[in-house]
Amino acid sequence: MNMSVNLAGVMLKNPVMTASGTFGSGAEYSEFVDLNQLGAVVTKGVASVPWPGNPTPRIAETYGGMLNAIGLQNPGIEEVCRRDIPFLKQYDTKIIVNVCGKTEEEYCETVKRLADEPVDLLEINISCPNVKEGGIAFGQDPKAAERITSEIKKYARQPVIVKLSPNVSDIAVMAKAVEAGGADAVSLINTITGMKIDINRKTFVLGNQTGGLSGPCIKPVAVRMVYQAAQAVQLPIIGMGGIVTAEDALEFILAGACAVSVGTANFMNPYATTEIVKGLENYMKKNEIEDIQELIGMVE
Amino acid sequence: MSEKTKETCIIMSQIKIASAIYSMWLKTKHIAKTAKPGQFISVYSNDGSRILPRPISICELNREQGAVRIVYRVTGKGTEEFSRLQTGDVLEILGPLGNGFPLEQTKGKNVLLIAGGIGIPPMIETAKQLPGKNTVIALGYRDELFLHGELSGYGEVLIATENGSAGMKGNVLDAIKEQKAEADILFACGPTPMLRAVKAYAGENHVPCWVSVEERMACGIGACLGCVCSSAKVDSHSLVHNKRICKDGPVFLSTEVELS
Numbered sequence: 001m002n003m004s005v006n007l008a009g010v011m012l013k014n015p016v017m018t019a020s021g022t023f024g025s026g027a028e029y030s031e032f033v034d035l036n037q038l039g040a041v042v043t044k045g046v047a048s049v050p051w052p053g054n055p056t057p058r059i060a061e062t063y064g065g066m067l068n069a070i071g072l073q074n075p076g077i078e079e080v081c082r083r084d085i086p087f088l089k090q091y092d093t094k095i096i097v098n099v100c101g102k103t104e105e106e107y108c109e110t111v112k113r114l115a116d117e118p119v120d121l122l123e124i125n126i127s128c129p130n131v132k133e134g135g136i137a138f139g140q141d142p143k144a145a146e147r148i149t150s151e152i153k154k155y156a157r158q159p160v161i162v163k164l165s166p167n168v169s170d171i172a173v174m175a176k177a178v179e180a181g182g183a184d185a186v187s188l189i190n191t192i193t194g195m196k197i198d199i200n201r202k203t204f205v206l207g208n209q210t211g212g213l214s215g216p217c218i219k220p221v222a223v224r225m226v227y228q229a230a231q232a233v234q235l236p237i238i239g240m241g242g243i244v245t246a247e248d249a250l251e252f253i254l255a256g257a258c259a260v261s262v263g264t265a266n267f268m269n270p271y272a273t274t275e276i277v278k279g280l281e282n283y284m285k286k287n288e289i290e291d292i293q294e295l296i297g298m299v300e
Numbered sequence: 301m302s303e304k305t306k307e308t309c310i311i312m313s314q315i316k317i318a319s320a321i322y323s324m325w326l327k328t329k330h331i332a333k334t335a336k337p338g339q340f341i342s343v344y345s346n347d348g349s350r351i352l353p354r355p356i357s358i359c360e361l362n363r364e365q366g367a368v369r370i371v372y373r374v375t376g377k378g379t380e381e382f383s384r385l386q387t388g389d390v391l392e393i394l395g396p397l398g399n400g401f402p403l404e405q406t407k408g409k410n411v412l413l414i415a416g417g418i419g420i421p422p423m424i425e426t427a428k429q430l431p432g433k434n435t436v437i438a439l440g441y442r443d444e445l446f447l448h449g450e451l452s453g454y455g456e457v458l459i460a461t462e463n464g465s466a467g468m469k470g471n472v473l474d475a476i477k478e479q480k481a482e483a484d485i486l487f488a489c490g491p492t493p494m495l496r497a498v499k500a501y502a503g504e505n506h507v508p509c510w511v512s513v514e515e516r517m518a519c520g521i522g523a524c525l526g527c528v529c530s531s532a533k534v535d536s537h538s539l540v541h542n543k544r545i546c547k548d549g550p551v552f553l554s555t556e557v558e559l560s
Contacts, residue, residue, distance in 0.1 A: 021524065022519070022523065022524060023523055024522065024523035024524070024525075028519070028521045028522045028523040028547070029521070029523060031304055031521070032304070032305075032306070032521075044525070050538070050539040050540045051540070052540040052541065052542060053525065053528070053540070053542065056515055056516070056527070056528060056529070057515065057516045058516070058525070058526045058527070058528070059352070059516040059517065059518045059524075059526040059527070060516065061350060061351065061352045061378075063349050064348070064349050064351065065351065066351060066352055066518065068518065068524070068526060070524070070525050070526060073525045073528070073538065073540065073542060075537070075538055075539035075540070076539060079539055215351050216348070216351065264351065264518075266519065266523070267351070267352055267353075267518045267519050267520075267524065268344070268351050268352070268353075269306065270306060270394065270519075270521065271306065
């Protein structure tokens, strides 16, 4: 039985990865799961310099989901290269560094710094709804998305995944734009912009007023968008958005994703990632599927 | 692998001890063996619509029975669900999480425990395990008292209530000042305004002070950066003025954190 998938030329032992921002750089969750069993670990978004993030509260639970407005707090690329990449290098898993920035120059600076690091892929975050500059500003305008992708591609030594926002009217247009910019893969969806109000205090629950909605409640939106992107582009797709079980992951794979990321589910169960790997294996055995390729995009 | 684990527990007992305040004993396989006073557990809802676990401080441990006690206030639908559970029902919990109070620092010292409202429960196991010389426990309530009787078994208890219905009328610091309670080290847990006042009091009196703080959490283990508090200096993990409450705390030296 073959569970390995080819993600833009990088072979993952299985299609299960972590969603950026939910898994730190793996150190904390390595106390619960064996990182060797994951296809890849995607780090929390990192910028050229440390970012303090947003004021608290940064978290609010919603029905079947949650809002977060962390604001891309990160220790900066130097610390990630010094501490986090060597940590992940101890494991037999692929390393994907998620890159964020406020300007094109900042993204490119971080990408350049990673050129000689033992990193397998880069994921470019142009879809964070919780920062005022950069982030989603690039992710909602096809021209800006194409342009930043092609700029980053000039400096990137690793294949480039562009992470797309669901907060757009046509996901296919955005996927085509980054494909035209030279992206090697796309990942989707990032969180959906939302808001929660405390009716007793008459205040916003989150310090940032708005936050990104994630968790099981967004899964149908995510599956639909992965399907639409798969129809629009030839690029490999990493599907995510509310994956909690192997059955959820299979929906994304059948919709056209060659890999999946597990995010909010880690908060619901720290063992979620490896349980999903096991669940995929069981599904393949039960349905006598020799190679996971037989499932990718097979919905009809 | 670490001491932290997620496990399914059977509820040994649950009683209501005051308005909206519940005391629950949980039978654990591992968590009670290694948990320390001031640490917390994350309690998962049995209802799939509530996806995040609720961080609740450890009130008391019974290592022989492998039991963990939590005392919590019903503040929303999650804790309301917990309050309806009965002996024999099950709950999933993650723990032990965070760092507890530094008990070793109290050896041979006079200790003052200061707690307010739902910050009082962790003081039970803390008081039980204190190796210090003498313990004074100052408790602040809005009106209705709870756990004061149990705590009186571990030290002299001072009580303040906002409406003066029991103990001194005022806040917990008023009670401490009136009683001229002196100590070599302070441990505090309670609402942020109380902790801010305790921190200032400790500063004025040049007494080392440890505070347990809270914030809304998601992962509970230091990965998501949801529950941060401002730190006085650049933190060595975040490289900004933020510390993770769930992982670096919830107990901090008062001078390390800004209680804004």
